[in-house]
Amino acid sequence: MDLPSISAVIPSAMPPGGARAVLDASVDAVRRGVPATLALVLETSGSTYVRAGAMALFDGDGTQVGWLSGGCLEPEIxxxxxxAARGRRLDFMEIDTRFDEDLLSGSAVGCRGRLRLALLPLAALGDWPARIAAWRDGAALHVCVHRDGALDIATRDDTTTHRLAVLDPAWTDAPSRWTLDVPPAPSVIVFGAGPETPFLLPMLRALGATTTLVERRPRWSAAGALADHAPDLTPTQALLAATRRHDVALVMHHNFELDREALHALASAPIGFVGLLGPVRRRDDLFRVLPPPSRDALLPRLHSPVGLHLGGSGPEAIALSIAAQLQRHLHGVPA
Structure with a gap:
């Protein structure tokens, strides 16, 4: 009997989130010739919505991508x-809401903290799209903002220095420079689509990850629209074809033989986190049919069953539990 198509229940892909969303939007603004400014957090103290290294994009069309507060600070930024965009100059901005006077005057925004920002006019940074292309390919982005208007932007071993007109910081204890690193967006490769896929892939994308779905079964082919990449390849071919190293691999075919094939390929792949969907007994059954070298290579990095125990059941709850575990792992939070 022919299996029904699932294309009708696959939602459209969500836009990416996190630093990926901001940097993607910044390149798009530069290419469209829209005056745009990258607001980069240099320092924080007290209770703030974000920490140093956070960013948001503001462009001449009135578009904002990314958040530096709960919405209360953005209009002034x-x-x-x-x-800054109109003058093509580097500007510095301090927002300080730490004091009781704000509460008494009724102007408190809810957080008692201080943000210090650099406002970078992207039109003055000619190689910005090339830098972000390297970042997308897995290179960290290094930004050094100098108080005197110099701006060093580096990816891998390549550094460009721009010299911009500058407005001096209004605060008196500003250092001569700030150095910030933006790690590459995490890369997650998923072997096998299933009922969880329409919830999991958009969730990972909204958290800023780059996703690859390896799925050759026609029944699930529509799920490829939810991923950034959907190669029609075997697991081994997909791993060899990757242009950058994946941070996470998930094996979730709901098919024993296809999961065995993926695990066998992953045994020799340098991926630090391998998640396997299904109960412990299924993992044990798969290990019985894998060669001993493959088992030994997988065991120290295998998470099975993948996902945190959050309660609930069904594909939505499973997708949430997996996304939560990956969020914790990718941000270095101890189990």
Whole structure:
């Protein structure tokens, strides 16, 4: 009997989130010739929504991508960002809401903290799209902001220095420079689609990950639209064809033989986190049919069953449990 198509229940792909969303939007603005400013957090103290290295994009069309607060600080940042873009100059901005006067005057925004920002006019950074292309390929992005208007941007061993007009910081204890690193977006490769896929892949994308779905079964082919890459390859071919190293691999075919094939391929792949969907007994059955060298190579990095125990059941709960475990792993939070 022919199996029904699942294309009708696959939602459209969500836009990416995190640093990936901001940097993707920054390149798009530069290519469209829209005056855009990258607001980069240099320092924080007290209670703040974000930490140093956070960023948001403000462009001349009134578009904002990324958040530096719960929405209360952005209008003033947008105004200053527009001025920086028009003048093609580096600007510094401090927002301080730590004091009781804000509470008494009724102007408190809810957080008692201080943000110090650099506002970078992207039109003055000619190689910006090339830098972000390297970042997408797995290189860390290094940004050094100098108080005197110099701006060093590096990916891998390549550094460019820009010299911009600058407005000096309004605060008196500013250092001569700030150095910030933006790690590459995490890369997750998923072997096998299933009922969890329409929830898991958009969730990972919204968290800023780059996703690859390896799925050759026609029944699940529509799920490829939810991933950044959907190669029609075997697991071994997909791993060899990767242009950058994956941070996470998930094996979730709901098919014993296809899972065995994927695990066998992953045994020799340098991926630090391998998640296997299904109960412990299924993992043990798969290990019985894998060669001993493959078992030994997988065991120290295999998470089975993958996902945190959050309660609930069904594909939505399973997808949430996997995304939560990956969020914890990718941010270095101890189990």
């Amino acid at each position: 947008a105004r200053r960002a527009q001025d």
